[in-house]
Amino acid sequence: MAIIIFGTRARVVPDSSAGKQTTTCRYCGDVVTMEPVRNKRYFTLFFVPVFPLEKGESAWRCPNCKKLFLRRE
Numbered sequence: 001m002a003i004i005i006f007g008t009r010a011r012v013v014p015d016s017s018a019g020k021q022t023t024t025c026r027y028c029g030d031v032v033t034m035e036p037v038r039n040k041r042y043f044t045l046f047f048v049p050v051f052p053l054e055k056g057e058s059a060w061r062c063p064n065c066k067k068l069f070l071r072r073e
């Protein structure tokens with residue numbers, strides 16, 4: 001008998017369409033180069049993300065504390 005396990009999982013992926021930004025992180029207080037990312041929900045099959053279900057939220061990610069900050073497009 002075959003059992004198919006599927007679900008969804010949020011995943012943060014780099015957004016190559018936006019440039020990086022050097023700023024002071026509001027969370028850890030360090031001057032960092034923020035990475036543009038997208039917070040997407042993926043369809044998963046056997047716990048492996050297969051394809052994104054949505055365009056995803058735009059955000060900056062601090063490379064120091066990994067905190068996400070919403071980004072305007």
Ligand SMILES: [Zn+2]
Nearest residue numbers: 025028062065
């Ligand atoms: Zn930070």
